[in-house]
Amino acid sequence: xxxxxxxxxxxxxxxxxxxxxxxxxxxxxxxxxxxxxxxxxxxxxxxxxxxxxxxxxxxxxxxxxxxxxxxxxxxxxxxxxxxxxxxxxxxxxxxxxxxxxxxxxx
Numbered sequence: 001x002x003x004x005x006x007x008x009x010x011x012x013x014x015x016x017x018x019x020x021x022x023x024x025x026x027x028x029x030x031x032x033x034x035x036x037x038x039x040x041x042x043x044x045x046x047x048x049x050x051x052x053x054x055x056x057x058x059x060x061x062x063x064x065x066x067x068x069x070x071x072x073x074x075x076x077x078x079x080x081x082x083x084x085x086x087x088x089x090x091x092x093x094x095x096x097x098x099x100x101x102x103x104x105x106x
Contacts, residue, residue, distance in 0.1 A: 001071035003042035007029060007062045037055040045070035054089060057082045067092050 003011075012035045014020060021031050040098075047069045052061045060082050067075050067086065074093040075083055083094045 001038075001042045002045045002066050002072055003039065004045045004047050004066040004069070006047070007066045008035075008039050008042070010059075010062055011038065043070065055082060055085055064090075066076065074100065 001090070015031045015035050016028065021028060024031075045066045046063055049065075049069065050067055051068055054064055055061055060079065063075060063077070063083065064086050066072075068090050074091055074095055075086060075099055076095055077083055078096060080094050080096060086092045087094045096102075
């Protein structure tokens with residue numbers, strides 16, 4: 001998993017929202033622990049180039065920039081529709097988590 005500083009901050013902001021914590025059934029402290037673990041597992045990506053604007057949804061640009069600058073093979077997301085342009089423009093596969101898990105299972 002690739003993660004830029006900007007994308008890590010975006011994930012943290014979203015995970016700390018009360019509505020998301022309520023939906024997950026976790027406290028603010030537990031959300032912080034989750035975000036810290038996510039960041040610890042990720043491979044850091046330094047953004048050398050900004051590729052904006054490329055996508056219809058400006059909120060997806062951070063994901064695309066991390067993928068392109070980190071030379072990702074794929075973007076795994078439930079938001080396939082908004083990231084399809086990444087596949088056409090940069091040759092980065094876009095797939096749902098189920099498909100990604102099928103590809104890595106022996």
